[in-house]
Structures are given as structure tokens and as C-alpha cells.
Amino acid sequence: xxxxxxxxxxxxxxxxxxxxxxxxxxxxxxxxxxxxxxxxxxxxxxxxxxxxxxxxxxxxxxxxxxxxxxxxxxxxxxxxxxxxxxxxxxxxxxxxxxxxxxxxxxxxxxxxxxxxxxxxxxxxxxxxxxxxxxxxxxxxxxxxxxxxxxxxxxxxxxxxxxxxxxxxxxxxxxxxxxxxxxxxxxxxxxxxxxxxxxxxxxxxxxxxxxxxxxxxxxxxxxxxxxxxxxxxxxxxxxxxxxxxxxxxxxxxxxxxxxxxxxxxxxxxxxxxxxxxxxxxxxxxxxxxxxxxxxxxxxxxxxxxxxxxxxxxxxxxxxxxxxxxxxxxxxxxxxxxxxxxxxxxxxxxxxxxxxxxxxxxxxxxxxxxxxxxxxxxxxxxxxxxxxxxxxxxxxxxxxxxxxxxxxxxxxxxxxxxxxxxxxxxxxxxxxxxxxxxxxxxxxxxxxxxxxxxxxxxxxxxxxxxxxxxxxxxxxxxxxxxxxxxxxxxxxxxxxxxxxxxxxxxxxxxxxxxxxxxxxxxxxxxxxxxxxxxxxxxxxxxxxxxxxxxxxxxxxxxxxxxxxxxxxxxxxxxxxxxxxxxxxxxxxxxxxxxxxxxxxxxxxxxxxxxxxxxxxxxxxxxxxxxxxxxxxxxxxxxxxxxxxxxxxxxxxxxxxxxxxxxxxxxxxx
Amino acid sequence: xxxxxxxxxxxxxxxxxxxxxxxxxxxxxxxxxxxxxxxxxxxxxxxxxxxxxxxxxxxxxxxxxxxxxxxxxxxxxxxxxxxxxxxxxxxxxxxxxxxxxxxxxxxxxxxxxxxxxxxxxxxxxxxxxxxxxxxxxxxxxxxxxxxxxxxxxxxxxxxxxxxxxxxxxxxxxxxxxxxxxxxxxxxxxxxxxxxxxxxxxxxxxxxxxxxxxxxxxxxxxxxxxxxxxxxxxxxxxxxxxxxxxxxxxxxxxxxxxxxxxxxxxxxxxxxxxxxxxxxxxxx
Numbered sequence: 001x002x003x004x005x006x007x008x009x010x011x012x013x014x015x016x017x018x019x020x021x022x023x024x025x026x027x028x029x030x031x032x033x034x035x036x037x038x039x040x041x042x043x044x045x046x047x048x049x050x051x052x053x054x055x056x057x058x059x060x061x062x063x064x065x066x067x068x069x070x071x072x073x074x075x076x077x078x079x080x081x082x083x084x085x086x087x088x089x090x091x092x093x094x095x096x097x098x099x100x101x102x103x104x105x106x107x108x109x110x111x112x113x114x115x116x117x118x119x120x121x122x123x124x125x126x127x128x129x130x131x132x133x134x135x136x137x138x139x140x141x142x143x144x145x146x147x148x149x150x151x152x153x154x155x156x157x158x159x160x161x162x163x164x165x166x167x168x169x170x171x172x173x174x175x176x177x178x179x180x181x182x183x184x185x186x187x188x189x190x191x192x193x194x195x196x197x198x199x200x201x202x203x204x205x206x207x208x209x210x211x212x213x214x215x216x217x218x219x220x221x222x223x224x225x226x227x228x229x230x231x232x233x234x235x236x237x238x239x240x241x242x243x244x245x246x247x248x249x250x251x252x253x254x255x256x257x258x259x260x261x262x263x264x265x266x267x268x269x270x271x272x273x274x275x276x277x278x279x280x281x282x283x284x285x286x287x288x289x290x291x292x293x294x295x296x297x298x299x300x301x302x303x304x305x306x307x308x309x310x311x312x313x314x315x316x317x318x319x320x321x322x323x324x325x326x327x328x329x330x331x332x333x334x335x336x337x338x339x340x341x342x343x344x345x346x347x348x349x350x351x352x353x354x355x356x357x358x359x360x361x362x363x364x365x366x367x368x369x370x371x372x373x374x375x376x377x378x379x380x381x382x383x384x385x386x387x388x389x390x391x392x393x394x395x396x397x398x399x400x401x402x403x404x405x406x407x408x409x410x411x412x413x414x415x416x417x418x419x420x421x422x423x424x425x426x427x428x429x430x431x432x433x434x435x436x437x438x439x440x441x442x443x444x445x446x447x448x449x450x451x452x453x454x455x456x457x458x459x460x461x462x463x464x465x466x467x468x469x470x471x472x473x474x475x476x477x478x479x480x481x482x483x484x485x486x487x488x489x490x491x492x493x494x495x496x497x498x499x500x501x502x503x504x505x506x507x508x509x510x511x512x513x514x515x516x517x518x519x520x521x522x523x524x525x526x527x528x529x530x531x532x533x534x535x536x537x538x539x540x541x542x543x544x545x546x547x548x549x550x551x552x553x554x555x556x557x558x559x560x561x562x563x564x565x566x567x568x569x570x571x572x573x574x575x576x577x578x579x580x581x582x583x584x585x586x587x588x589x590x591x592x593x594x595x596x597x598x599x600x601x602x603x604x605x606x607x608x609x610x611x612x613x614x615x616x617x618x619x620x621x622x623x624x625x626x627x628x629x630x631x632x633x634x635x636x637x638x639x640x641x642x643x644x645x646x647x648x649x650x651x652x653x654x655x656x657x658x659x660x661x662x663x664x665x666x667x
Numbered sequence: 668x669x670x671x672x673x674x675x676x677x678x679x680x681x682x683x684x685x686x687x688x689x690x691x692x693x694x695x696x697x698x699x700x701x702x703x704x705x706x707x708x709x710x711x712x713x714x715x716x717x718x719x720x721x722x723x724x725x726x727x728x729x730x731x732x733x734x735x736x737x738x739x740x741x742x743x744x745x746x747x748x749x750x751x752x753x754x755x756x757x758x759x760x761x762x763x764x765x766x767x768x769x770x771x772x773x774x775x776x777x778x779x780x781x782x783x784x785x786x787x788x789x790x791x792x793x794x795x796x797x798x799x800x801x802x803x804x805x806x807x808x809x810x811x812x813x814x815x816x817x818x819x820x821x822x823x824x825x826x827x828x829x830x831x832x833x834x835x836x837x838x839x840x841x842x843x844x845x846x847x848x849x850x851x852x853x854x855x856x857x858x859x860x861x862x863x864x865x866x867x868x869x870x871x872x873x874x875x876x877x878x879x880x881x882x883x884x885x886x887x888x889x890x891x892x893x894x895x896x897x898x899x900x901x902x903x904x905x906x907x908x909x910x911x912x913x914x915x916x917x918x919x920x921x922x923x924x925x926x927x928x929x930x931x932x933x934x935x936x937x938x939x940x941x942x943x944x945x946x947x948x949x950x
Binding site: 377480 | 700889912933
């Protein structure tokens with residue numbers, strides 16, 4: 001990362017526009033470098049993924065040729081796996097799983113065992129579970145969207161993290177039947193670009209200094225020229241960077257292809273000396289045979305060169321010789337974003353030049369010069385908020401108008417909103433209006449219980465002559481102090497049918513006997529689960545209202561009550577005429593806040609009932625989460641949460657209108 | 668006169684008795700789950716026991732030993748600690764500088780920025796989660812503490828800034844003016860006058876952001892897939908996940924995790940209420 005723009009602000013300028021232009025250039029270059037660094041990471045990961053896909057697909061296709069039903073077949077698969085680990089450098093782990101049995105595994109203690117989630121193999125189990133799940137989802141998506149057949153990413157499952165890539169490929173029997181999976185834990189991303197970014201920043205700094213000098217000592221035409229020079233230099237540097245990256249990508253992928261080909265040829269020669277299969281002659285041809293460069297769309301991030309297709313599984317037939325595919329030439333990283341970024345910066349520089357010519361920058365610079373320290377103080381917070389709060393928010397709004405098909409997004413206009421809002425079959429558990437109803441009921445019941453219990457306890461506790469009030473107060477606050485996810489999980493256990501404390505207590509109190517019912521299975525009915533959520537959240541939420549009410553009650557002057565006594569007012573009179581009106585200023589904001597918190601109370605619903613039964617107790621916010629992170633419908637989920645936002649926005653607007661509580665908040 | 672006094676006295680005594688009865692009943696209800704956790708933590712059986720007796724029949728520290736020996740509890744604790752501490756440091760530093768500028772300087776864009784910070788408090792968490800998830804995975808920061816720190820500290824910035832600004836506003840300006848007379852620079856004023864004077868407020872805001880990072884569940888659960896990168900909330904949730912319900916281990920872990928936070932909470936509760944309400948009314 002280059003020096004922050006503030007560093008330029010530290011020195012008082014001799015000529016504002018010179019500093020202005022160098023700030024603009026520094027910001028531009030900084031943004032470009034960040035973009036480049038981020039893209040480099042992405043490219044790196046994509047190459048690693050592509051690499052791992054080639055390996056996984058090769059092995060899956062090879063394993064598919066060997067009959068795993070016989071002992072000799074299993075031994076041969078194990079042999080293949082062992083050889084693959086040797087031949088393919090960087091491979092950390094290979095496993096072949098059919099059903100729940102490891103047909104082969106690079107860890108010899110695991111080969112032949114069954115997949116179980118023991119303490120020792122929890123991670124392995126979870127990883128495989130995830131991969132298998134992912135494969136299944138991809139298979140479904142492919143059924144829904146035939147064009148995905150063209151996308152190699154959709155035929156495998158990938159879980160990549162910072163230091164490794166985990167890829168699973170299905171072992172296909174015939175065209176469609178899946179016999180098992182091959183999973184490979186691959187090498188870390190192979191492209192190392194840190195050094196380049198360093199040189200690039202150095203170059204950028206040189207360009208900026210040069211430009212600054214031109215501006216400092218030149219007229220306005222020299223400044224314009226320096227802007228053009230800056231753009232030209234940056235463009236060339238970027239082009240060079242993209243080129244060397246492409247070369248690295250080609251080398252990496254071709255290298256892997258050659259290794260896989262060697263493995264393929266060795267195995268196929270041993271397996272089917274009589275078969276009609278002709279092994280591909282070169283790594284490039286091989287890539288084509290295992291179907292990765294089919295239709296010239298080797299991967300979503302790599303730009304295509306138009307090609308015709310070959311079947312999904314490398315066939316026994318000869319690879320079409322007519323297709324002279326050279327992936328070495330065709331594999332290119334997707335550099336569109338870097339050029340888009342460059343375009344934006346070119347636009348900014350052009351805008352700057354125009355503004356400078358019209359004298360607007362002079363005025364801006366004057367304002368800036370006067371307040372530069374203030375801007376320096378707020379800059380980190382504001383930049384952080386813009387990048388990680390406002391940016392994502394705007395992105396989410398945009399996303400609401402798209403739908404996600406596998407890994408691509410399609411603009412659908414208002415379709416998501418229409419789908420959510422035009423479904424009036426409120427008996428369905430995932431219907432929006434039903435969920436809204438549940439949410440409103442959840443909020444209203446919760447907040448009224450919080451306030452009445454909290455206020456009631458506060459009325460008892462405010463009596464100064466009562467002994468032990470500090471003890472009660474401290475003990476009663478405990479639920480608020482506990483982390484709420486822990487509370488939620490405890491209550492989930494307490495509501496367990498067989499061994500939960502709630503049923504045990506009801507049993508001991510003979511409640512079930514009196515009512516002639518069986519012990520309650522809390523999470524199988526809507527009302528049971530709703531009650532469980534409600535009890536948890538009431539337990540969790542009343543202390544806040546209690547503390548707020550107690551503070552407010554104690555600030556009510558005692559002479560008001562004395563005066564009321566003199567006038568002969570009763571208890572109820574005092575409560576409704578003195579206590580409540582005087583509590584209102586403190587309680588009203590607390591209630592407004594409480595409503596928003598409860599409306600959005602994700603943890604309780606997600607952890608206690610988890611929407612059970614059948615998503616019926618889900619509230620809007622958990623439903624939106626499920627659409628996003630369980631169904632991966634990001635666009636739909638964004639639209640859903642935007643509706644939630646609008647509801648809350650409307651609510652806040654109305655309550656603000658009533659209380660005017662934001663008045664004077666800026667001073 | 669005398670008779671009247673004793674009657675009121677008796678009524679008062681009765682009322683007090685009733686108050687005590689209600690308060691004791693509610694307190695027992697409130698403490699019931701907590702006592703259960705205590706009991707289970709010291710009971711070496713992984714199921715819930717159905718007996719109502721709050722004292723474990725054969726108490727042992729087995730669950731705690733298991734936590735430290737057999738699970739990654741310590742690793743999760745370290746992760747949580749790193750994330751919460753870094754979030755607090757980053758968040759506090761930047762919100763202090765911003766709050767100072769918002770409180771003391773009048774500059775073009777100030778109102779807009781303050782209003783912008785306020786508006787962020789209304790953005791629903793789940794709506795932010797999708798783009799943040801995409802952004803973090805695009806940056807290759809899934810399964811890394813850096814990603815969590817980045818997200819936690821920026822999302823806590825607006826709230827901390829508003830709270831600190833409120834406090835800075837109450838610090839009289841005379842001090843700074845006389846310091847300027849004595850030739851102090853703005854940096855010196857910030858570091859030598861404002862920060863020391865605002866120490867109580869900074870402590871509260873710091874502990875508040877520490878606690879929210881320490882307790883945050885859903886973002887961590889979404890961003891972290893590797894067991895070794897879990898934070899405590901995610902790890903604890905996994906203990907009672909769908910595969911197994913290790914209630915004894917979970918309870919022991921809950922005790923260890925909650926104790927420092929409950930202690931902190933009691934230490935801070937007065938400030939928390941006023942701070943929350945100050946931020947709340949404005950938000």
C-alpha cells in the first residue's frame with residue numbers, strides 16, 4: 001500500500017494546486033494498487049483452483065475406469081492415489097470416497113475405513129460433508145441451468161482458504177450416475193506478486209514526484225500534460241503487470257497439465273492396453289480431453305477464445321484432433337476490472353484537469369487548506385465507514401436487483417421484490433407476510449413483557465426502606481450481563497423434551513398430570529417453539545428495562561407523591577398521573593430501541609428454535625439469513641433485507657416524528 | 668393519631684413482605700438457568716440431568732480438563748482475544764480522532780459525515796453480511812482473524828465516534844484555548860489534554876467494543892469455516908451442534924467465557940446504561 005494521502009496534507013502547501021494534483025494522483029495510484037493487489041490474490045487463488053480442478057478431474061476420470069467392486073480394483077485405486085501424490089507436486093492429501101468408505105486415502109491408516117465424525121477426524125468429516133454438499137448443490141444447479149454444463153467450476157466442489165485449496169470431483173459412472181468423490185487438498189496459490197507490487201509503488205511514487213515538479217514549475221498546460229503522462233505511464237505499467245501474470249498462469253497450468261498427462265498415460269497404459277483409448281499427445285491436448293478448456297471457457301475468471309465442445313467426461317474415444325487447442329495461449333486472467341478501475345481514474349484525472357482549468361480546484365484547495373487538520377483527523381474513520389459500511393450497503397441495494405445463477409449474476413429488475421411481496425399464500429411457512437406477522441407478534445409480545453416485568457420490578461426495588469434491594473438488583477441483572485448466545489444455547493437445552501430442565505420442572509410440579517398431557521416436545525409445534533424463544537428473550541431482556549425504569553423512577557421527586565397524598569390520591573391515581581407521565585421521557589426511547597433490537601434479534605431465533613418447526617418460527621431477519629447463507633440466493637436475500645430495512649426505516653421515521661428526539665443531536 | 672400510625676406501619680410491613688416474596692420468586696426464576704449451568708459444568712455427564720437438585724451429585728473438574736486437553740478451546744480463546752483486542756485498539760484510535768474533529772472543528776461536510784455515521788446504525792446486519800462476506804472472500808480473508816477485525820472495527824466505528832463526540836462536547840474549551848495561548852499544537856492538545864481528560868469515556872467505549880467483539884456470533888460463524896480459526900462463540904455453538912450435545916463441556920466453557928465478561932459488565936453497568944441511552948436517543 002502506498003503512503004496515505006494524509007501524509008501529503010501534513011506539509012502546508014506553497015501552491016495549492018500542486019499539492020492538490022499530487023494528492024489526487026496519490027489517491028488514484030493508491031486505489032489502483034489496492035485493486036491490483038486484491039486482483040492478484042484472486043488470480044492467484046483462481047490459478048490454484050484451476051490447478052486443483054485439473055488434478056481432481058484427472059484422478060476422478062482415472063478412478064472411474066477402475067472397478068472398485070473387487071479387491072484388486074481397490075488395490076489399484078490405492079496404487080494410483082499413491083502414485084498421484086508423488087507425481088503431482090504440492091498435493092497434500094488425496095482421498096477416494098464411495099458411499100461412506102474410503103476406497104483409497106494417502107493416509108494409509110484411513111484407507112479402507114469408514115468416514116466417521118470422531119473427535120480425531122472431525123475436521124476431515126466436516127470438510128468432506130461440506131464438499132459433498134457443495135457437489136450436490138452444483139448438480140442441482142446444473143439441472144436447472146443447462147448452460148452451467150459448460151462451466152468446469154460447476155462440475156466440482158471447491159473450498160479454498162488462505163493456505164490451501166480443497167477440491168472434490170465426482171466419480172461418474174456413465175453419463176450421470178455418481179459413484180463417489182475424489183478429493184484433493186492442493187498446493188497454496190502459486191503466484192507470488194508481492195515484489196512486483198513493491199516495485200510498482202516505487203514507480204508510482206516516482207511518477208507522482210515528477211508530476212508534482214511539473215505542476216509546481218509549469219503552467220496549466222504543463223499540468224494537463226503531466227496528467228496525461230501519468231495516465232500513460234500507469235497504463236503501460238498495468239499492461240506489463242497483466243502480461244507477466246498471464247505468462248505465470250500459462251506456465252503453472254501447462255506444467256500441471258503435463259504432470260497430469262504423465263500420470264494419465266502411465267495409468268491408462270497399465271489399465272487398458274487393449275482399449276481403443278488413445279492418450280492425448282501433449283499437455284494441451286490433455287487439458288482439452290479432460291474437458292477443462294471446453295468451449296474456450298476454462299474457468300469463470302479466465303477469458304475465453306471461442307472453441308467447440310467435447311463431452312463432459314473424457315471419453316474413450318479419440319480427442320477430436322481437429323481442435324488445435326493451445327491453452328498456453330488462451331489462458332488469460334480476467335483483467336477487465338483493472339481496466340475498469342483505470343478508466344475510472346482516467347475519468348477522475350480528466351475531471352480534475354477540467355476543474356483546474358475553470359478554477360474550481362483553487363477554491364476547493366482553499367477550503368481544504370483551511371481545514372486540512374480536521375479532514376486528517378476524520379479521514380481514517382470516514383474512509384473505513386465508506387469502504388466497509390456504505391460501500392457494502394450500496395452494493396447490497398444493487399444486488400437486490402440481481403439473481404444469482406451459480407456464480408454469475410443476472411439483472412432481473414424488481415423480480416425479487418415482486419416474488420417476495422406478491423405471494424399471499426400465508427399458510428406456507430416461508431411466506432413473507434406470515435413471517436412478518438410472526439415478527440410483529442414476536443416484537444410486540446416481547447417488548448410488552450420486558451416493559452411490564454421491568455417496570456414492575458423497578459417499582460418494587462425503588463422502595464428505599466426495603467432491605468437487600470442492591471442484592472436483588474445485582475442478581476436480576478445477570479441475564480443482561482451474560483453473552484446472549486450462551487443464554488440462547490442454555491435455554492435451547494433447557495427446553496429439550498427428554499432431559500430439559502423445563503419439562504423436568506413441570507413434571508415435578510405435576511403440571512402434566514393435572515393437564516393430562518404428555519411431556520411437551522417444545523420444538524415440534526409452532527407455539528411450543530415460539531414460547532421457548534419468547535421465554536428466552538424475556539429472560540434476557542427484562543433487566544435492561546428494569547434498570548432504565550429504576551433510574552427514571554428514582555429521579556422522580558418524592559414531594560410530588562407527598563403532594564398527591566395530601567390531595568388524597570389513590571395508588572392507581574399516583575401511578576397513572578405521576579409515575580407513568582414522568583417515566584415517559586426515559587422509557588419511550590428505551591422502548592423504541594427495544595423494538596428495533598427485538599425485531600432484529602437474530603441470535604435468539606437462530607440459536608434457540610432455529611426456525612423449527614419447518615421455518616415457522618423464523619422472523620424476517622433469520623429468514624433473510626437463510627436465503628443468503630443456506631440457499632446462496634444473494635440477490636433474493638438482499639431484496640429481503642432491503643424490505644426489512646425499509647420497514648425499520650419507516651418505523652424510526654414515524655417514532656422520530658413523534659418524539660423529535662433527534663433535535664439538536666448535531667450540536 | 669397513634670393508632671393510625673400503627674395501622675399504616677402494619678400495612679407497610681405486609682407490603683414489604685409481599686415485595687420480598689415477589690422479588691425472591693423472580694430472582695430464583697432468573698438464577699435457575701445459571702445454577703443449572705454451574706451444576707452441569709461440575710458434573711462429568713454430558714446429558715442434562717433431570718433432577719432438580721442444584722448441587723452436583725459427584726462434582727468433578729473433568730469437563731474443564733477435557734476442554735483444555737481435548738478441544739481447541741484455548742485456541743478459540745486466543746482467537747477471540749486477538750480479534751477483540753485488535754478491534755478495540757483500531758476502533759478506539761480512529762473513533763477518538765474522528766470524534767475530536769467532529770466535536771471541536773467546524774468544517775464543510777461535518778454535518779453530512781455525522782449524519783452518515785448515524786444512518787449506518789440503521790443498516791440491518793444481515794443486509795450488510797452478504798456484501799461483507801463477498802468482499803472478505805474476494806480479499807481472501809475468510810478464515811482469517813484479519814477479516815473479522817476489519818469488519819468488527821469498522822462497524823463499531825460510527826457508534827463509538829458518536830459516543831465519544833458526546834463526551835468530548837462536555838469537556839470545556841477553555842483548557843484548549845489557554846493551551847493554544849501557551850503555544851501548544853493541535854496534536855499536543857489532542858494527546859496531552861483531550862485524551863487524558865476523556866479517559867473514563869474512552870475506557871467505557873473501549874470495553875463496550877471489546878465486549879461486542881468478544882460476544883459476536885453470527886459474522887464469525889459465517890466467516891470462519893476451519894475449526895482452528897473459530898472464535899469462542901462459534902466454538903461453543905459447535906459443542907451443542909447437530910452432531911453432538913456435550914452439555915457438560917459446553918457449560919464448563921460457558922462459565923469460563925462468561926465470567927470475565929460478567930465481571931466487566933458489573934464493573935461498567937452504570938456507564939453502559941447512560942452511554943447506550945445517549946447513543947440510543949440520538950440513533
